[in-house]
Amino acid sequence: xxxxxxxxxxxxxxxxxxxxxxxxxxxxxxxxxxxxxxxxxxxxxxxxxxxxxxxxxxxxxxxxxxxxxxxxxxxxxxxxxxxxxxxxxxxxxxxxxxxxxxxxxxxxxxxxxxxxx
Numbered sequence: 208x209x210x211x212x213x214x215x216x217x218x219x220x221x222x223x224x225x226x227x228x229x230x231x232x233x234x235x236x237x238x239x240x241x242x243x244x245x246x247x248x249x250x251x252x253x254x255x256x257x258x259x260x261x262x263x264x265x266x267x268x269x270x271x272x273x274x275x276x277x278x279x280x281x282x283x284x285x286x287x288x289x290x291x292x293x294x295x296x297x298x299x300x301x302x303x304x305x306x307x308x309x310x311x312x313x314x315x316x317x318x319x320x321x322x323x324x
Contacts, residue, residue, distance in 0.1 A: 220276055227264040230256060231301070238308065247319070250312040254305055261301040268294045 234256035241249030268290075271277035280287045 220271065220278060223267060224271075224278070227260050227267065230260045230263065234260065247312060247315055250308055250315070254308050254312075257301055257305050257308070261298050261305075264294060264297060264301075 234253045237249050237256065238253040241247070241253065268277070268280075272280050275281060277290070279290045
């Protein structure tokens with residue numbers, strides 16, 4: 208019986224799977240910059256990127272699992288469970304950070320309106 212081997216560099220799906228993480232790193236850098244330069248619209252850009260990241264993660268996970276080409280989920284039953292727990296945790300954390308960013312944006316815009324008077 209031939210054992211399946213997975214090589215990270217041989218599979219383009221692995222790069223697509225990491226795209227969501229790179230998108231979240233970009234969004235986090237934009238959020239960090241927005242705190243330094245005090246530009247409120249950068250918070251909205253962060254929120255949009257975080258929403259796109261969460262939707263991409265869910266869409267990619269569902270599509271690759273349905274097509275049976277997801278490297279992690281197809282490795283073993285326990286890896287599949289761990290992968291879906293990670294997807295649920297990552298989506299939940301992304302939604303929580305989006306909530307925090309929107310709350311910060313609302314607070315910041317309220318403070319900006321009060322200081323204008």
